[in-house]
Amino acid sequence: MPANRLFYKTRVVTPGPTDVPPAVLLEMAQPIIHHRTKQFQAIFTQMTQRLGNLFRTKGPVLTLAGSGTTAFEAAMISLAKPGSKVITVASGKFGERWQDIYDQYAPSLNVTNVKINVPWGQAVTAQQIADALAANPDASVVALVHSETSTATACDLKAIAQVTAKSNALLIADSITGVGALPVEMDAWGVDCVVTGSQKALMLPPGLGFVALGQRAQDRLKEVKAGAYYNLDLRRWLKALADNDVPFTAPVSLIRGQSVALEMIEKEGLETIWTRVAKLAAATRAAFGAMGLKLISQNPSDSVTGIFYPAGIDDSKFRGALRDKYGLHTAGGQDGRGAKWKVSILRVSHMGYVDAGDTLAFLSAVETELIAAGQKIESGTALAAAAKVLAS
């Protein structure tokens, strides 16, 4: 129970997992059905159609049992051409992980990892990708992060796709905190492969990873022989999908929950959701600005906002207070090669089952705790600034 008894409810505003709507929780509590039944097949088929609408693609969307990392690793290793170069971009913790994965597979896949490193808090530009492709015309893949959760930063995926579309390299985008929160038009923009996970904007518990494949990615899977991996081979998943099926035991409860969550998203409309997420992010940035706090990103993603703590604020104590006193589950930072932010930043989510009321609760608690910690802020500053944006 929160110690500040004005706050009675638990609010998960971490950038994944996010809260799950009651309708989805209830759907997942339905009695288990076997995955080799017509009933399950109908649910799976409908969910897959809805995923296509979500990614804005007519191509296949694969549903893998696992995390976002499961899905992204599968895409990276299934789509790289043996003997080629792979271009990897790191501007945060997750980009660094994708670089590590190709390093790990380099001997078996026989790929050369060309690394672009961008300072944390900045986004890679289309020009940087164009330069890298010009220097490495034999690259078969560009793997990057659309919305880098660790730095609360988004790149211009559309502009980058215009560059990769003219090259021989497939663009594999980690949009794990992008799809369903930020505008993503996979087919219209020509992104070859987009990956996301269930526990972010898709309003489900963790457990499903999704890989959407454009035509060039499907062609690549036919062209290239599978390497020394099995369950992560997208060819198996694509083959099963042709029969509205998955190659291994399907997580039936998660899938039926996901179908309901996607129905909610469709009913609301993607553009409407994008607008809400952007507005909640703008209100949060305005409130942080009014309190004199500095954003961690120069190219903020709207799905998550991060700020540096003012001098003298202890991360563990501060977020512990938000959790124990206000029931607010927030995120701190991470250490990586590009920066050490483990104890220096605070992050809050705007995607998934989070709304203006939750955002105001978060800002109220942050302001109160900063004042309690001795920051010179007048009570109401953050909420007034946020209210102006919400009402605009």
Next chain:
Amino acid sequence: MPANRLFYKTRVVTPGPTDVPPAVLLEMAQPIIHHRTKQFQAIFTQMTQRLGNLFRTKGPVLTLAGSGTTAFEAAMISLAKPGSKVITVASGKFGERWQDIYDQYAPSLNVTNVKINVPWGQAVTAQQIADALAANPDASVVALVHSETSTATACDLKAIAQVTAKSNALLIADSITGVGALPVEMDAWGVDCVVTGSQKALMLPPGLGFVALGQRAQDRLKEVKAGAYYNLDLRRWLKALADNDVPFTAPVSLIRGQSVALEMIEKEGLETIWTRVAKLAAATRAAFGAMGLKLISQNPSDSVTGIFYPAGIDDSKFRGALRDKYGLHTAGGQDGRGAKWKVSILRVSHMGYVDAGDTLAFLSAVETELIAAGQKIESGTALAAAAKVLAS
């Protein structure tokens, strides 16, 4: 789905029913057990003990299947002495209902109804009760409302009980929006009978009414013969309770849900809850005041706040907008003999499963809609005023 897509969740902030915590919903979804089993008896016994803690009484607390009105009617008709006077106080819609009930039963109970009418928005005083008892020393009952939901007004129940304790009249208090939200010390204050319902501060759906009996009320039940009524005869309920039972089929799911909700209340502590409710009410009053709105009550109850609409605001449209655009279920007013407030007021609850985050969501929506309706209010005024109180 709310039309203002910054607000995604449904929030029931009406003064009953209020939202129900997920843990209570899950408990009520447990498989049905028969009510004549040791398992149910154990649950019922524990709930009854917890009710005693809630009312702050060592006396019996009866659990009736029905609404708050069921419970209050049962108390009124079971405790009145045939041939005596009954003093009824109306300062709002519910007080008027209790007056009507004794009028209805007057022939069969053979009671004379002495009515005290207080202007809506004001509270009856201990002096008024003392004067009425002095003028009617043969009164057997004083029936009044502790927290009058229709006018968002509370009286000084403690001071009134000091008066009635010295008389021959039993004090029957409708504390349906009091118990669990406002301080009530039944035994210490000497209130003879306190009634509440499940769907307010007790965080359950509607369906249970509770009657707590002090020693004088128990004595009265022995002293007076039952009248021409059956299921509402408290003697039957009191007799069954001696065997940890109820006289008619018990609503088992509601009772097990209520036991869990009461456990939550105990874990938090009543004083802590009283403080939260008072703070949320104070923040709401400050926000309304900052927007230039007038409270409907001169003695505001902390469990519910009401304001008069400014000129030009249409109740149905305004609350329809709160509901359809923000997912906020609020209450308007009611027409009665003392006032016609059906379309002129707005009410919001601070009791039950409602916290500071919900209150901020409500105030943000009200401010936005008032501005949209042409009121001269600067965005952020309400939230800044509320934040100052919440942080104080």
